[in-house]
Amino acid sequence: VKRGILPLLKRATLVQTFGQRNHVCLNEGSITIPPYAPPEKMQSHLIPPDTPRSIFVYFRGLFYDVNNDPEGGYYARGARASIWENFKNNPLFDISTDHPTTYYEDMQRSVFCLCPLGWAPWSPRLVEAVIFGCIPVIIADDIVLPFADAIPWEQIGVFVAEKDVPYLDTVLTSIPVEVILRKQRLLANPSMKQAMLFPQPAQSGDAFHQILNGLARKLPHEGRIFLKPGEKILNWTAGPIGDLKPW
Template structure:
């Protein structure tokens, strides 16, 4: 009986052991199967993500993401992006009539004249590391409309009478095709207004003041060449003052033959429109008669090299001059500001109340002189005193290549150049980013 019980117990233990082993192998098989399933799922996920097209990618001009090679080519590195607070910008791909159409044929002036910052900034942004191809990741939206390439057949000057209607049509396009304009009423959208009175889109100040900034742009960010201290209707909008466009290639070519340390045999230089008898145009006098006053007072003064007619190679004259006069025209700013700095000639700014571009990067007080419009009769004495005292120090400050670079736009973004300075300024306006405001609202920090 005991033997039988013992055999029964052994049999039971043996059966229990086999059952446990069977369960162990069953669990081990399920575990292996589960591991394989997870591994295959992960592989499948990455395979799908890798080939998934970017949302709304058909709205971009370039189909390729900016790469590390491109960053190196543009003198950028990943740490440089910290300068822009992680900002991302989406560039709308508008129909050709808003931009590319103006570049067709032999219209080289469109991308090289003094208002061409609108073209240069667009080109540089297209290959910039801050650009995103996914609009839902964007902090800001760039709307590339070229309004300054419509040259007058009468005088050859840019005619911007169509600007307001062209920009309004562009806004109608992006607001009907995408949700981003309507959700922020355009407050995170960026435009360029690189002409006389900027966001007012008029060449005559009285018209510009009376009409002001178009209603459809009043919530947006405007990159404009116009800027003055104090109140003015044409800067009653969120804006950044940018320099007028001067071709970096032309500056480089001039510096090869006339380096900044070369001989400067011209004491004071100006070439440009100067009226012998001021003409009354729409109730205003050109340059507020300042240029006429300069011509009358110093036209026969041997120290002053004043010329009224155009000369294609006039940059070579700037490179020979110690002081370059930069009086206002219709608007206070002038391309002479950039050309003088780039070519080592001390700019003499005669434009009351002007706000100058990128003051954080360009030490204007150390590289230029300012003379009040009412004081041009004493201009000669001012320049003589500076020449006898601190001209050498000012010229030394002008030779800093970083100063020159900050005012010149290139086809790509290079650290410290004019488009770089624009991005730094825009990164200070990220409080307008709908994406970031939404994160704060949702409690995501």
């Protein structure tokens, strides 16, 4: 694959959802964007914000991919299988392969939403968790998160190493209540949610706006704007703080 990439593309800034470290298609300086999730559909499933979050851990999706990985040794590097085998009977974990019509509502009733890798490190589940204020539990060792320079993932999410999946219950129950509440307050910020969505037409502060911000930081500007003497390329983190972190 590497030999077949055109020189032009090797110098290009790639804008893509495939956020995986050390992947040949993800060059340094690429812009990782969130996968698409339908804004109108999610909007239609909103429930009152004061609805109690009575589900501690929530997940709906595959644990095994029997069609593509019948022996179960490759899919999600075993992380999803480990979730099922360790927590299928744990009352704190509402996990299943079923995908109910109340899926979006259930996420809004949950404290933590598991976001494990599958065949790729990411899925729309990550966007859905942020939109519905469910703390994303990110289980993907080599993931590159979207707009990582702008969205404070460490502050809104929980990162669990793939090897530590058997201890998920201990990890999550040991998080202090005040930390959970702080993450929920950040997730409740409308600007945080807007940055993950691609509404049509585009709106200020949305994911398309974040892409433009990222591209702008890579282009030369007159010195009086952002560039320092001697610089020819913008620092990725340069520019008004309000552009990077509206929250």
